[in-house]
Amino acid sequence: MKVIYTDSLVIGGGLAGLRVAIASMQRGFDTIVLSLVPAKRSHSAAAQGGMQASLGACIKGDGDDEEIHFADTVKGSDWGCDQDVARMFVNTSPKAIRQLSAWGVPWSRVRRGDHEVVINGKKVTITEKDEAHGLITARDFGGTKKWRTCYTSDGAGHTMLYAMDNKAIQMGIPVHERKEAIALIHEDGVCYGAIVRDLITGKLIAYVAKATTIATGGYGRLYAISTNAVISEGIGNAIALETGIATLGNMEAVQFHPTAIVPVGILTTEGCRGDGGLLLDKDGYRFMPDYEPDKKELASRDVVSRRMTEHMRKGKGIPSRYGDHLWLDITLLGRKHIEKNLREVKEICEYFLGIDPVEEYIPVRPTQHYSMGGIRTKPTGESPTLKGLFSAGEAACWDMHGFNRLGGNSVAETVVAGMIVGEYVADYCSENSLNVSTSTIQHFMKREEKKITDLLVRDFGENPFKLKAQMQKIMMDKVGIFRNGEDLEQAVEELKVLNQRAKRIALRNRISSSNPELVEAIRVPKMIKLAQCVAYGAMLRTESRGAHAREDYLERNDRDWLKRTLTTWKDDSADLPQVTYEDLDVMKMEMPPGSRGYGVDNTVHHPDTPKREQEIEDIKKANPGADRFELQELLNPIPIPEKFKGKNERIGRGFK
Amino acid sequence: MSDQERVLKFQIFRYNPQKQGDKPRMVTYEITEAPGMTIFIALNDIREHQDPSLQFDFVCRAGICGSCAMIVNGQPTLACRTLTSNYEDGQIKLLPLPGFELIGDLSVNTGKFMRAMSERVESWIHDAYADEVNFEKLEERMDPDVADEIYELERCVECGCCVSACATKRMRPDFLSAVGFMRLARYALDPRDKRSDEEFYEIIGDDDGVFGCMTLLGCEDYCPKDLPHQTQIAYLRRKMAFIR
Ligand SMILES: Cc1cc2nc3c(=O)[nH]c(=O)nc-3n(C[C@H](O)[C@H](O)[C@H](O)COP(=O)(O)OP(=O)(O)OC[C@H]3O[C@@H](n4cnc5c(N)ncnc54)[C@H](O)[C@@H]3O)c2cc1C
Ligand code: SF4
Numbered sequence: 001m002k003v004i005y006t007d008s009l010v011i012g013g014g015l016a017g018l019r020v021a022i023a024s025m026q027r028g029f030d031t032i033v034l035s036l037v038p039a040k041r042s043h044s045a046a047a048q049g050g051m052q053a054s055l056g057a058c059i060k061g062d063g064d065d066e067e068i069h070f071a072d073t074v075k076g077s078d079w080g081c082d083q084d085v086a087r088m089f090v091n092t093s094p095k096a097i098r099q100l101s102a103w104g105v106p107w108s109r110v111r112r113g114d115h116e117v118v119i120n121g122k123k124v125t126i127t128e129k130d131e132a133h134g135l136i137t138a139r140d141f142g143g144t145k146k147w148r149t150c151y152t153s154d155g156a157g158h159t160m161l162y163a164m165d166n167k168a169i170q171m172g173i174p175v176h177e178r179k180e181a182i183a184l185i186h187e188d189g190v191c192y193g194a195i196v197r198d199l200i201t202g203k204l205i206a207y208v209a210k211a212t213t214i215a216t217g218g219y220g221r222l223y224a225i226s227t228n229a230v231i232s233e234g235i236g237n238a239i240a241l242e243t244g245i246a247t248l249g250n251m252e253a254v255q256f257h258p259t260a261i262v263p264v265g266i267l268t269t270e271g272c273r274g275d276g277g278l279l280l281d282k283d284g285y286r287f288m289p290d291y292e293p294d295k296k297e298l299a300s301r302d303v304v305s306r307r308m309t310e311h312m313r314k315g316k317g318i319p320s321r322y323g324d325h326l327w328l329d330i331t332l333l334g335r336k337h338i339e340k341n342l343r344e345v346k347e348i349c350e351y352f353l354g355i356d357p358v359e360e361y362i363p364v365r366p367t368q369h370y371s372m373g374g375i376r377t378k379p380t381g382e383s384p385t386l387k388g389l390f391s392a393g394e395a396a397c398w399d400m401h402g403f404n405r406l407g408g409n410s411v412a413e414t415v416v417a418g419m420i421v422g423e424y425v426a427d428y429c430s431e432n433s434l435n436v437s438t439s440t441i442q443h444f445m446k447r448e449e450k451k452i453t454d455l456l457v458r459d460f461g462e463n464p465f466k467l468k469a470q471m472q473k474i475m476m477d478k479v480g481i482f483r484n485g486e487d488l489e490q491a492v493e494e495l496k497v498l499n500q501r502a503k504r505i506a507l508r509n510r511i512s513s514s515n516p517e518l519v520e521a522i523r524v525p526k527m528i529k530l531a532q533c534v535a536y537g538a539m540l541r542t543e544s545r546g547a548h549a550r551e552d553y554l555e556r557n558d559r560d561w562l563k564r565t566l567t568t569w570k571d572d573s574a575d576l577p578q579v580t581y582e583d584l585d586v587m588k589m590e591m592p593p594g595s596r597g598y599g600v601d602n603t604v605h606h607p608d609t610p611k612r613e614q615e616i617e618d619i620k621k622a623n624p625g626a627d628r629f630e631l632q633e634l635l636n637p638i639p640i641p642e643k644f645k646g647k648n649e650r651i652g653r654g655f656k
Numbered sequence: 657m658s659d660q661e662r663v664l665k666f667q668i669f670r671y672n673p674q675k676q677g678d679k680p681r682m683v684t685y686e687i688t689e690a691p692g693m694t695i696f697i698a699l700n701d702i703r704e705h706q707d708p709s710l711q712f713d714f715v716c717r718a719g720i721c722g723s724c725a726m727i728v729n730g731q732p733t734l735a736c737r738t739l740t741s742n743y744e745d746g747q748i749k750l751l752p753l754p755g756f757e758l759i760g761d762l763s764v765n766t767g768k769f770m771r772a773m774s775e776r777v778e779s780w781i782h783d784a785y786a787d788e789v790n791f792e793k794l795e796e797r798m799d800p801d802v803a804d805e806i807y808e809l810e811r812c813v814e815c816g817c818c819v820s821a822c823a824t825k826r827m828r829p830d831f832l833s834a835v836g837f838m839r840l841a842r843y844a845l846d847p848r849d850k851r852s853d854e855e856f857y858e859i860i861g862d863d864d865g866v867f868g869c870m871t872l873l874g875c876e877d878y879c880p881k882d883l884p885h886q887t888q889i890a891y892l893r894r895k896m897a898f899i900r
């Protein structure tokens with residue numbers, strides 16, 4: 001049995017995983033990163049739009065600060081997020097971006113003087129201040145009050161990931177590539193690493209560690225069409241679920257992005273609309289202002305996706321052999337802007353659609369994009385139920401996004417969570433010793449070996465590729481943008497059947513070393529379980545909140561549903577997960593539930609909401625001299641590692 | 657995009673070094689073309705319906721991550737963004753990218769090569785104070801044009817096309833290659849990196865570095881991100897020659 005020991009094992013080499021690894025290495029702990037692919041190829045590289053941080057340097061970001069970013073984030077989440085975490089996040093994001101700047105990200109900068117930009121379909125001139133020249137600039141994104149999304153042309157994720165991985169290389173952090181974690185090792189409620197399959201040799205290795213962090217990204221590939229990379233299959237979430245101890249949070253919270261190209265589902269960034277692009281229907285008509293007169297194309301993502309779908313249902317879509325779609329028009333931005341700030345979009349249009357977006361409209365449609373759900377953690381990033389297991393990034397339900405995440409808040413989360421959770425991982429490493437028994441390691445090793453041997457010797461059975469395709473189709477058809485009880489019940493039943501069938505997978509290519517069919521056979525049963533968590537959670541949640549939109553329960557129901565879904569899978573032979581709920585406490589909220597300001601507000605309010613509002617009023621009155629920091633301390637005192645407690649400086653405002 | 661269905665003939669290099677007794681060979685697969693079909697779609701179709709053992713690497717399938725470079729009808733390119741309709745006769749021959757360790761079939765270990773390259777050129781900001789930066793304060797300013805110029809060089813996706821297209825690399829196994837030159841040029845341009853020209857010379861001032869380059873520019877011809885190899889290599893040579 002091959003065993004590798006370390007202090008901090010990080011599963012995932014995207015932005016979140018690398019940042020956690022850097023933090024534990026900086027604190028002197030032996031650290032190893034595992035990744036399916038070379039770290040720089042992780043899906044973080046695909047983020048084009050940018051990262052939200054309230055630097056307020058560009059003129060359209062003037063006046064921005066943590067409070068406004070916090071309010072946007074909580075509203076965006078449809079009050080489903082953990083406000084402590086959202087607070088930690090908004091306070092740390094400016095530090096994260098500045099640190100990345102020192103580590104090499106060539107963020108696009110403010111240029112003094114007049115600029116012509118497109119706002120609400122019209123050309124306007126804005127004037128950047130002299131004193132802001134050379135600071136990090138920002139663009140507009142959906143659901144935000146200020147221009148807050150910092151970017152590098154349209155390669156934000158790429159440049160962030162390169163800077164992060166380069167930093168990791170500088171620090172000598174080993175990244176073990178082409179390795180797949182397929183099970184967690186745990187004993188008496190404590191996690192001690194993972195059983196890992198080498199994707200080249202097929203050998204199993206036990207990575208034994210004090211602290212294990214899962215940063216494996218999203219589970220978008222549960223859907224047939226997704227903007228996600230083909231490796232975003234949620235295996236990290238699944239291995240946590242399979243412990244029977246760790247819980248997954250809000251798995252039904254799945255985001256659809258308004259503008260992926262048809263048919264392949266590759267994303268064109270929200271930056272297209274942020275920079276002034278419009279959505280048009282088959283008559284060339286700009287329909288969004290009719291639905292959302294205020295934010296129009298730049299309403300929150302979930303809202304825009306639903307409005308587009310509604311509009312297509314009215315027969316206003318452009319028919320194609322792949323179904324209806326709408327147009328994204330960026331021609332009004334002009335060649336110069338597109339070739340500089342939206343170049344990846346242009347390349348994608350040229351290569352995959354054979355069109356030039358400077359002159360032609362782009363065919364788009366809402367498409368699966370982001371997984372708000374994931375491994376439930378405390379604000380420290382640790383699982384509340386399985387000690388020593390941490391999670392960060394898209395894989396986690398740290399829960400700053402609730403039921404809908406804002407564009408630009410995700411890459412920001414990966415880095416900020418990496419910083420904060422990384423400190424707690426290091427604390428954990430220093431406070432705990434490794435005392436797992438060899439027999440436990442052997443037990444997990446043998447169990448995984450046997451599963452693989454069973455697959456390799458079975459003569460007849462199910463085809464893993466087909467099972468996966470069937471699962472993806474169910475998710476597309478029945479657990480999509482708009483959901484209803486009938487479809488969801490069917491999805492749950494059909495997935496149960498697939499779950500059973502997935503126990504009898506047989507291979508045509510029966511070798512244990514590098515073998516794509518075997519990889520699929522290991523992953524597919526795990527993916528089906530995750531799909532069940534999503535579908536079942538969606539079926540049970542009889543309200544509409546953020547991206548979870550029920551046609552049979554249109555209202556957001558705070559009275560009955562201001563709670564987080566928790567899913568476990570205790571008995572491996574069961575054909576459904578167990579679902580419980582965790583209340584969100586209105587009386588602790590810095591910002592009690594209100595209206596998001598889209599469409600009609602038909603919220604069923606929580607009885608505590610007016611109480612808490614009154615309480616906040618009273619606190620404000622009792623402390624008339626309190627500045628915003630003191631008020632926050634009174635309303636929402638949050639734990640945050642010492643390193644990140646300081647105030648953030650802004651131009652023209654200092655540390656105020 | 658034509659709506660006429662035609663049958664594509666893929667000739668694919670097959671060899672699994674992990675499998676005892678396996679030998680390199682070319683295998684032909686036929687599949688029906690679909691509109692908008694890319695090599696990514698075609699290869700997955702072949703794997704799912706004809707040969708589940710076929711190995712290849714795709715991650716983003718959008719021309720962004722640099723995973724999928726291979727030789728398509730003699731030319732190194734990103735397979736995921738190559739439409740099958742580009743090939744009029746419907747014949748497509750696929751070989752793994754040369755110059756890298758073969759994992760199996762069309763899959764090569766570019767990751768290992770690129771990490772070694774990054775270590776060799778010390779692909780990070782050299783600034784003794786970078787870790788002590790007070791991130792509560794305003795960030796250090798940068799000229800907007802300089803930031804844009806750095807990004808131009810940072811657009812490299814480490815796909816390896818330039819390495820496979822380089823004649824010098826074939827003769828000199830330790831030749832740094834264009835991807836390394838581009839990376840180095842990126843840091844040389846960056847005011848945050850405090851390395852001197854002499855320090856850069858240490859890294860590329862020999863025949864495995866920029867003086868080995870024959871400027872035939874296979875690199876620039878095949879770079880899927882259109883990096884300015886010619887200008888940058890010339891610039892580095894001038895800069896280094898000055899020190900020599
Ligand atoms: C097309 C696109 C554009 C986006 N644009 C933006 C944007 O502009 N702004 C924004 O804020 N957000 C954006 N997002 C979202 C954001 O990019 C992601 O949420 C974020 O990058 C996820 O980072 P991560 O570190 O959590 O995971 P990833 O970057 O996905 O990394 C996951 C890592 O885990 C590894 N891994 C997975 N499973 C295993 C396993 N079983 N064993 C070992 N290793 C494993 C992988 O190899 C990889 O290294 C975008 C997303 C997409 C899909
Ligand atoms: S110019 Fe020619 S020799 Fe020099 S790196 Fe490019 S391909 Fe290689």
Ligand code: SF4
Nearest residue numbers: 812813815816818879
């Ligand atoms: S320089 Fe161009 S060809 Fe070379 S690795 Fe980078 S992107 Fe690929």
Ligand code: FES
Nearest residue numbers: 715717721722736
């Ligand atoms: S798969 Fe990412 S570039 Fe081709």
